[in-house]
Amino acid sequence: MDNIYLLMIVALAALAIADLVVGVSNDAVNFLNSAIGSKAISFKTILIIASLGIFIGAVFSSGMMEVARKGIFVPGEFYFDEIMIIFMAVMITDILLLDFFNTIGLPTSTTVSIVFELLGAAVIMALIKIGHNDAETFSALSKYINTDKAVEIIIGIVASVIIAFTIGAVVQYLSRLIFTFQSEKKMKYFGAIFGGIALTAISYFIFMKGLKSTPFYGEFSSIMESYSLLMIGSSLVFWTVFSQLFMVIFKKNILIIVIAVGTFSLALAFAGNDLVNFIGVPMAAYHSFLDWSASGVVASEFRMSSLAKQVPAEPLLLFIAGGVMVLTLWFSKKARTVSDTEIDLARQGDGHEKFNPNMLSRFLVRGSTQIATYLEFIVPQSLQQKIDKRFEKPVIDLPKHKSYEVPAFDMIRASINLVVAGVLIATATSMKLPLSTTYVTFMVAMGTSLADRAWGRESAVYRVAGVLNVIGGWFFTAFVAFTAAGTLTYLIFIGKGAMIAVLLLLAILLLVRNYLSHKNKVKLKLEKSGLKKTESKTVQGIIQESAENISNVVSRSNKIYTDMLRGLAKQDVKKLKKSKKGVKKLNDEVEELRDNIFYFIKNLDETSVSGSNFYIVILGYLTDVVQSLEFISKASYKHVNNNHKALRFNQIKDLQEIDLYLEALLNDIDDIFHKKEFERIKNVLDKKEEIFASLSNKIEKQIARTRTEESSPKNTTLYFSMLLETKDLITALMNLMEEYYTSYKKS
Template sequence: MEILFLCVVIFLFLLAVFDLSVGVSNDAVNFLNSAIGSRAASFKRVLIVASIGVFIGAAMSNGMMDIARHGIFRPEHFSFYDLICIFMAVMVTDIILLDIFNSLGMPTSTTVSMVFELLGATFVVALIKMAGGIDLGFNDLLNTEKALSVILGIFLSVAIAFFFGTVVQFLSRMIFSFNYRSNLKWKIGIFGGICATAIVYFLLIKGAKDLTFMTPEVKGWIKAHTGLIILCCFGFFTILMQLLHICKVNVLKIIVLMGTFSLAMAFAGNDLVNFIGVPLSGLASYQDYIANGGGDAHGFLMDSLNGPANTPIYFLIGAGVIMVVSLATSKKAKNVTKTEIGLGSQQGGDEMFGSSRISRRLVRWTLSFLNWVRGITPPRVRRWFNRRFNVDETIMDQGASFDLIRGSVNLVLAGALIAFGTSLKLPLSTTFVTFMVAMGTSLADRAWGRESAVFRITGVISVIGGWFLTAGAAFIGAGIIVAAMHYGGHWVMFLLAALTIFLIIRSNRRFSKKNDAENGGDALFQAIITTQDKTQTWPLLLMYITEQQQGFLAYAEEKYRDITAAFIGDNAGVLNKAESSLAKQKTVLKNARRKETLCLRHLTREMAIEKSTWFYLSNNLCMNILYNLRRINEVCKEHVENNFMPLPPRYATECELLRTRISTLFNDTLELMKSGDIAAISVLRRHCDEIKDIVSDTYHRAHDQLRDGDTSAMAVLYVYVNMLQETQEMVSSIRKYLRAFAKLRDSEFRSRPALSSASLE
């Protein structure tokens, strides 16, 4: 049995390595967001600064390991086998949950998952022990007081981070305004001194007691002279920042990089326990069992875990190396970064989320409240605030999502809050704090305008909902897994290990395919909204519109073939899948139209007036085609699911010939769009008229048969007639679309040759 438990411990460490890679995609990326979003430095420089912070923070994380050892359960009442099952359940559940959320691009919380996995697994094992006749209650088995303080600390950090983010950014913007370069002067020295002093205080003074190489004498001296250290730091950094500003050095970029360092350090000091705390506790348990257990895994109690964790430094540094390498190479990290930066962007961008009823209500209530505040505020005060918060004066580097003032506040404030929680031995969620600070600062900066507020509030609610979903899924998932292992023994452990490996491989392959499919369109969209050359905006936008609509028409042709074949073949499964796919495609079309509308704003006024009519017409016609397909599928699905009579053979043959004509029309349209030969559009439009006539004749024959024919075939003929009607409307939409496409392309071909996607590379 010792070999089995050794294998389990080794597997825990293998999962920890992957957990570090997955977790850094989700959590460690938080300390890069503000530096990337404000373009304070190149990605390589930001990564170097963050890496240094991670290494130093890793050395400070030893004190937090106690959360995994005895923060949730009371180890003196659990056997070695109980804890091995708990640790295995936590790691397996953690890997699955984090990988799923990262693949969806949703920033979840490793702290929430670890705490609730430990809580769920311990709760179930406690139930099993109590059912087995042990004379102990939940208070004896669970460290309820500590667990409650940890959970409250996690969820209260949401409100605290959002509140302080809003207030501090409001004050900072009131002092500096959006045109901050004209308001720096002597203020920048004080601002830099406060930021640097906050970093020193929270990360060195508050965290010093957890450094593995600190002696008690040095700790005592720091504690006794804290006030003097703070005062000296403030004076030194204020003078230093002011001198740098006089020497024409961009002090705000230095503050952002210092903040990146501090947040990376706070992250490693607080969240490293989420990744390696459980495997290290498993190793400590195994070593104690081998030394003192006497081979009795079910009877040997683990009261040794009540002692302090003395984690070897090479474990901490090794974990830091894995995190840095994963951070630099992870595609999923960039996906999660895109979510947070997009929700806090000062400019209009790709709104990743739709609208919801609660977000629409919140925006309406907020607007009403702001109108009331405006009404009672003196005009002079209103004018002063409007000058300080004039978004039109925003100073941002090329491609940035927000300015350096907000980037500084995001990083310094989040790092300070996390480090303060770490000093209290509370594993605050780095994701919670950094995300909510960023949302609070974006709100104070008026980044949530009337046209984007609904979508961004929906995004925040979705992300927070994902965190709570993580808590519930972690609690239930870990409980189920630990129960299966407790009763199933080592065979279930092996089975779960194999299942975990399979899910990891499948999830990564799926994410790679999805990422490859999305990269091209996203790159083109970003090129459009960031280009400063107005003459290049329309050619790029035309290329983007064409690629998006080509993709939709190819999808429509495929779905029309699938739906008609499923109706002829009486296949309900294909029709069910088509219904779900068509519903998702509606969201895709709406998002594409929103992004293209944002791009239209970057055109010159004359070009926007000329092209907007045909742009909106082409989008509406694509939506009409989608509605035609949905109405065809809806009626066919209902008919087939009710097991009514299938389409008679002579109508089936007729329908297949018609389907071939429609597919050819779609393919000819796609070929024309690819070649850009607008001279051939008139020929293709005449072909549409011919197909419409054929569909009309087929419709009238079927309608006559429906009126005069066999009553037993009335139900299927009704579905067939509906299909023909919708097909005729769809062909009509394609004909109108070709005209709109010609109008969009006309001026492009008069002024310049067609562009291709390759020209972006």
Template sequence: MDSYYLVMLAFLGVIAIIDLFVGVSNDAVNFLNSALGCRIAKFRTTMWVATAGVLLGATFSSGMMEIARSGVFNPQMFSFAEIMVIFFAVMVADVILLDAFNTLGLPTSTTVSIVFELLGSAIAAACFKLVADGASLTEVADYINNSKALTIISGILVSVVVAFVSGAVIQYIARLIFSFRFEGAYRKVGGVYAGLAITAIIYFLVMKGAKGASFMRPEWIDWINANTTVILATLFIGLTIVFQAFISLFNINVFKIIILAGTFSLAFAFAGNDLVNFVGVPLAAYDAYREWAASGVSDGAFMMGGLLKPSTAPTAFLLFSGLVMVLTLWFSKKAHRVIQTSINLSSAQSGEQEQFGASLPGRMIVRASMTLGSVIHQIMPGTLSRALASRFEPAPVAEGTQPLPFDYVRASINLVLSAILIASATSLKLPLSTTYVTFMVAMGSSFADGAWDRETAVYRISGVLTVISGWFITALCASTLAGIVATLVFFGGEIMAVILGLAAIALLVRSNIRATLSDDSLVNQSNVRYDAPTIRTMIDEKAPENLRRSIELCRSILDGLLSDRESALRSAKSDASEFFDDLSAARGIYYRMALSDKKPSEADFDARYCYFRAFTNMREVGRSLQGLAKLALDHVANRHRVYEGRLADDLRTLVGLLEAMSKSENGNPDIAVFHANAQKALQAIDRLQSELLRAIPAEGISIRGSELYLTFLLFARELINHYEITAMIQTKVNALAQEP
């Protein structure tokens, strides 16, 4: 039995490392999006600052470890064997759940995950124990630390409101002071603003967080507490003088110092508050094992009241955990994807593909807000209204420069305020959700800053609602999944634990080794120069690929229809919608091209418009595919007759002719072969259309059947026409690219 628990501890250690990787991939957005979004420093500089913050912050997390030991359940009610199953179920459920959210590119809360997984697995263990003892299930509440659990959960929920309101109010005040043309006010009060920001960071991060540091001595903490006022006053006055001198005498941009310091502090606060989410459970399991091994009592009889005692994690272990987090920051593709999601939602840009679609609640909120805004505007004096509006008038974007998702003022507010809120919770040993706080602060500041205009508001609100609903779904899924895993292990014993552990690791290895990221790297995303040769390459690569994908989807729709399989058509309909979204996003790059460089040539201008025309034609094919898939799905779902005999064979022949159009030699399509096959397909379409008119009365084809058949023919004709135009555009772009 001893070896069984040693293997389980080793497994929990491996899972902890994987969980660190998965969790940081999810939470990197919390402390990187503001600095990367305002582009105040190079990518590597920002990453090195975040690296230092994570490593140092990890050593301040020791005081949070008791959350996993006794923060959600009463450990004295469980035996060692039951506690180990609880911890095992938590880690298996947590790493799978977070990896699933990361794969979807959605930020979620690791704190919500760990709290509800502990709750779900503890309830499952309590129920198993009560049933085995023949007791009533109403006694489950005795096994749960109700007051602490409710405090943690209510704190997480309240943080949503506090973070959003704080971000909106403070950003509104900051914008009134600085406006978007903040150079003038910055030279007058920039030193005070920087001094206040850095002083607040030091107070909440270092002085308030010192109690949780693994290396702090009691006498040091007592001295800090006794001299807090003097320290803060000295820091504020000294830093204000220094920063004002930087601005006035040396023309140094102190926003860079604030934002990088904010990035450091938020990474620091993240590591201090969230490390318990990843390694708290394995450390608690290790402490439980040591107590049991020293007791000499059987695993089922030894009760775990020892977990109620405070515990300090070794500094070396915390630093190792911080190192794993740092490596994840640098090398995780998923982390970059989640960062891009958050930057898109808080960006002030519009016109490109939004991360989320519109929703009915989003539309209702926008409509109600516009009505309320109209009423306020009518009541407010005109002079005051114009004065306020002038402070929120965006600064013009210099020609040839790419607009930032948000400026230095908003980036600094996002970072400093988020760090203050999280560090305050850490000092109270409350595992606040860093994802809740940073995301809602960013949303509140972007709302106050006018980033949610009429072009983007409904999408941004829908995105916020989607992400928040994802967090609540996380709570339900986390508790349910952990409860199921715990129940399976209780019933299946050691064999089931081995199966579940290996399955969890296998799923994660496959996901993280084989997963690919189609999005551009954050480092290179804004460095492309869209000249004529580049655009020629982009069209030449994507046009054949999109043609093949369009025909493949058409084949999938036809196969699903002729085989009368509704599930296949639903899958094809989903694929067609995803394809259309991809085409829309690709076409949206055109709007970025106008800002890529200062002096494009006439050929570059013409090539860019050709790009727009080419992808517009390809997108129209994607739109037609959506309509065809929906019509075919409705036909089968309503149980109408599907085609047989000659009609079915003719449609298969037509799709075969379309597939011949997409054939290529060594990946390079032959334009002449393409045109020849296109003409054959057009002739076949004309023939099939004529034959259908004769087949309707002869074979008794219904109006619905005729409509669907003609829609297939219409799609084929549109595909040929649009890609013929795209081929001509490719020829023109090729000529433009060869101009000197």
């Protein structure tokens, strides 16, 4: 029986490595995004700097490990076998929860995860103990749970969200008033002071305050505390002089150094603050195992009071953990997916929005707009104009094909993000408060975005919805972490070793499944099989580039239409649902092209403005095609999903004949536009009347059937809907072909 605990330690060690991988994949967003979004330094350089910060922070991270040992529950009230069940349930839950968020690309909090998992597992284990003890009631729960510390941690996490957003917004607003968006000019006069303040804040709060979490702090703590003001003053003078010399000698912006040092320091703080979330539980389990092994007492009778004592960190384990974190940073593709979410929400310019607006986001934006309107009456007009002038953005004349080179935000905002987040995280770390680095960095970034007027009338409702979705995910994390860890604790208590084996196998299967799912998504994204935005500035170029999109839409429409008819014939709900999803994806891509019309027209040459009319008309016809498909797919899915009578044999046969006709037509159109043999369009147009005559014939046959033999109103409605929408689809295609053929001959 004793061997099971040794196996559990081995399993926890493996889980710790896996947790490091999924944890860093989630949290890399915290310290990479400011540098990535501003494009101040190359991506490879960012990774090198962050790797150094992570490794050093991990190796010297010892102070926070106590949270996993005694921060949430009272260890002396639990026996060794109970503690091991708690730790095993927590680690399995943590890996699966973080990997789930990484897969869907949302940043969540590793701190909140571990805190609520420990809380959930400890509460359930305490309730089990209370249930087996007739002398105790539910009120005895406070004896087992360190409620004061748990409440302190939770309040600290919630407060950090509000504080981070507010401070980020205020500091960014003041910085923008000083530097405006023309920071290059202002940096000549204020750059050295700004650089001095920023680098002093980073160096003091990270390198000095952060030393409190290391075992070396006691040796010189009295000196630092006695001369802290002198050290801050000296540091400010040094960094200000350094900033000025750097700008004069190297002729470069000091903000590059601020962003580089800020990235390093934030990575350092992340490792010092969050390493406990990944290896704190396995290390506590390891020390528990050593204490129990040396005692010679039965596992179910050995109280874990030893966990309440402070234990020195294991340098070798910290070294290995740092190495795993660095490797994950370099090779994890999921880290990039999570990173994209925050950068999209914080970017300065317009573009495709990832999140859909909801009722709450609309309410908040509408309310904020009304408040802003009222403030306009209070603030003098002259002052408003001066403030607005400070927020005027420079016009960047960059070729369309190089638009990806435009940074999501400038270096001023990136610097503020790093400095404010670093100060807040380092302060909490020095106070031994495991606040959420994800919450702090995310909310600082959102606060600076709002203050920087990145959320305009065109994008605010989408950005606010995105922030609300992420915050909602955080509450979901807490609820699921508590519930899942508690459930697994109970299952392991009942099933013992067999249940642990089953849960570990299930965890492996889910991790592999999520990995393959994410890999396929990335692969599809790289293949770029979707519709492409037209970037040409001439009519001839627009015609050529539009051909690819038409070929794409026609090819996919052909497959979707055929699949829908097959699903309808076989009453296959899954196939119809899949077709409905395919139509939605196609519709979203066409909608994105329509959203890009403004930028497309702006990009045209003066001599080719007439091409905009052609492009808009073509997009209109493509929209009509997709809308017809959407109507057919929804009607078909609804009919089968509601278990209405299947279409009659004659109806299916007629629809299959139409499908064969339509398939041949769409294959011809696809081939014409794929090969760009536009002379062949006339051959297709010549078949127009023949196709419409065939559809009219099918409609007349159904009218006759309805009067004599048809008995199902639902079938009749569906069948007529499909015929009429198919006719609309073909009409849109023919109109598109005529427009294209006319423009091609003119050009």
